[in-house]
Amino acid sequence: MTADMDNPLERKDEKLIMDAGDIARALTRIAHEILERNKGVKNLALVGIRTGGVYLAHRLAKRIHGIEGVQVPIGELDITLYRDDLALRKNQPILRKTSVPFDMANKIVVLVDDVLFTGRTIRAAMDGLMDLGRPEEIQLAVLVDRGHRQLPIKANYIGKNLPTSRDEQVQVLLEEDGENDRVVILRAG
């Protein structure tokens, strides 16, 4: 989409990529795709990656409930302890809780994250999930795929493919954090 300099949602230093309507429509489409691909909700579970992915997982679950009338189980995953850069960082990131209150055996787990970039977060998330149990299958849903993968990882459901340069910053801002729903690129400098 083209950035509109008059758009009131846009701040001076950000370039708007998706607004609230775009996000809502993308999530609705992803919910349908998940159901289509898995032929319904049987054995389906959603696990959001903290923190943005958790909010998106809840929104997807709500849509699935709207379509199928079934509440799918939701888990919340903190991947900090599985990061591959933990030993390199100056300060330890704040740990948040992981909560996957269902048995993953035989489940089709859809991992949900806001932005897919290098793929390292997803690698950590898969390791984290595997330590919690043995899912039948793991699928990946993301709101934005911005490219620049460093690992052979591919999303099954994508809200928007967004070509970016490596040094740009993509942010997904959501109401759950007190923001207006939007996806932006922060301009360098």
Next chain:
Amino acid sequence: MSIVIKGGRVIDPGRFVGIADVLIEDGKIAAVGPQLSVPVGARTIHAEGKLVLPGFVDLHVHFREPGFEYKETIQSGSAAAVAGGFTTVCCMPNTSPVNDNQAVTEFILERARLAGLANVLPIGAITKGSEGKELAEIGDLRRSGCVAISDDGKPVMNSLVMRRAMEYASAFDLTVVDHCEDLHLAEGGCMNEGLISTELGLPGIPAAAEDVMVARNLSLSELTGARLHLAHISTAGSARMVREAKARGIPVTAEACPHHFTLTEELVRGYNTHAKMNPPLRTWTDVQAIRDGLRDGTIDVIATDHAPHATQEKQQDFTEAPFGIVGLETALALTLGLVEEGVLSIEQAVQKLTSAPAAAFGLKKGTLAVGADADVAIVDQQEQWEVDPSKFRSKSRNTPFVGWKVKGRVLTTIVGGRVVFEASRVER
């Protein structure tokens, strides 16, 4: 060889203060007066603007020989002494073996002669092996050269033994020196008992451990009439009791160490083993009481309790590390610090380093009177310097004053008419 010290400010406590020349001939003070003529062949030392003082007398050093030569020897200790302006030092008997007999006393004196620097005068033990049980052969110790008796470091706990020691020593006109510490009260302690020991979780030594023994010793001195010298008093209570005892005519003298009138227990924070000494560093109230005692004459003497320990010993954890610090090479500057702060006059300060300690042990030292041994210290009262233990003459470097910027330095030390120390021109 003769020496003339020209133009310095001579301070000979109780005798003379003023600008004068000092003539030394045949190892003795030959004359003190204005514009003395210089004999042919005499060496002239210019001391204009400097202080010319009797060499200092330290009643309390540990030279560790025999037995602990890795910490200090009589040679290295003597070198440290003269570098600090001390021309006479009295060394405590807690060597290995303990100086409780003639042979050890003679050995020390022989080593001191070989070192040829300071006058090293041994202090004999009160009891055999300093075990606090049987009296040592005090008569023999006196005859072979001991100038006082003490079981320093291992106080005599048995009051009857202490009483007998005092009675017996008075027959030889020997001063009895006691390190006042009730070993039961102090058991296991390694710093002053108070809020800081509570916070740090370190076993404390209460002020009362010193006070009860000061009280006992004063009572015994009163009972026996024996001359008593209290080593390194550190508490307000000790100072108060000594003041009162002196007022009542008890023949007691007392000493304080530079660290006890300069530092407080705060220095222990961080588990600094250079702040570990016995008696321990006390509170600011105590420091002030010690300063008051020095000012009003309750405390006669400034002594160093020079206690060398090897670096690796002080690197142990706090409870394991040994007590004590070296003091000979910092004592003058710290004493002059009291002058700077207005606690003591310069005459008082010099007296507490010279004539007062000599009098406490009855030594013919600490004066520039004509005919006295030519033991002299020439001092620059203004020179500033930074304490750098790597430059110490002592074998050991255990000082809490490292890095301190201090004022007052010894330029020249003369013992028996010989120049034994000159601060090198390079250093200055």
Next chain:
Amino acid sequence: MSLKRKDLLSLAPLSVDEIRLMLDTADSFKEVTGREIKKVPALRGKTVVNLFFEPSTRTRTSFELAAKRLSADVINFAPSSSSVVKGETLLDTARNIEAMQADIIILRHSSAGAAETLAQGVKSSVINAGDGWHEHPTQALLDLYTIRQRGMDFQGLRVAIVGDVSHSRVARSNIYALIKLGAEVRLVGPPTMMPWGVERLGAKVYSNMDEGLRDVNVIMMLRLQLERQGRAQFPSIREYSRLYGLTAERVKLADSAAIVMHPGPINRGVEIAPDVADSLSSVILDQVANGVAVRMGILYLVSGANS
């Protein structure tokens, strides 16, 4: 916030925020310790050395388990007095260990200040697992964690610490932390067991146990060092037990929801009656279980601050 300290030596200098960060981090690890696979890769490739100069199976095992659950390599080093060469200082020993590329050294030592001395001399992170009578910060943190787990708020909380406070590193760490967090700390025991001036740290001292326990929310019992009997601290175990032993009767003096804690090992029938130790109000086993999560959190936090 994140922890800026490479070491955990004592709780005395920590801010309230730092203490809360440690408790919050422990919370995340509590979840990990509840999983089937109780291991995370956070400290993979790091080496943790347990350097215990004093024997302590509990604390050492707890740290060992914590480090292993973080995927660190763990070495246990217990220099007995005979195997440490006479004259080798703590620092010498530690430098040797550091040369093995230890990232974190956990030190238990009989001498107060040993951990601080060590931390000044090595680049590795140092965690104090008890130094003399000084502090035992991780024990106090697990006590705090256990209190918080029970839904208690520290602000205004009344905590009685009963026993030999003067020789207790656990008591010191708890006093510092609880007072910082706004709790009212009561120290209960005979005056022979109270260190000089301890009330000036902000605690109240009670020599009468019944008065000290009245309406408290937490009763923290200290272990009685039986070998101190006869050394003028207390005349006999019998009398101590009568005056300062925790009985069911005495628990009733406290708040009805009060919990009873003990750092272990318990002298049953001495400082604490067996039925009390086993009763519902006792959270002693929770303390042990929480110890691993708390120590995982500390290992995680200091390893970040030192990289």
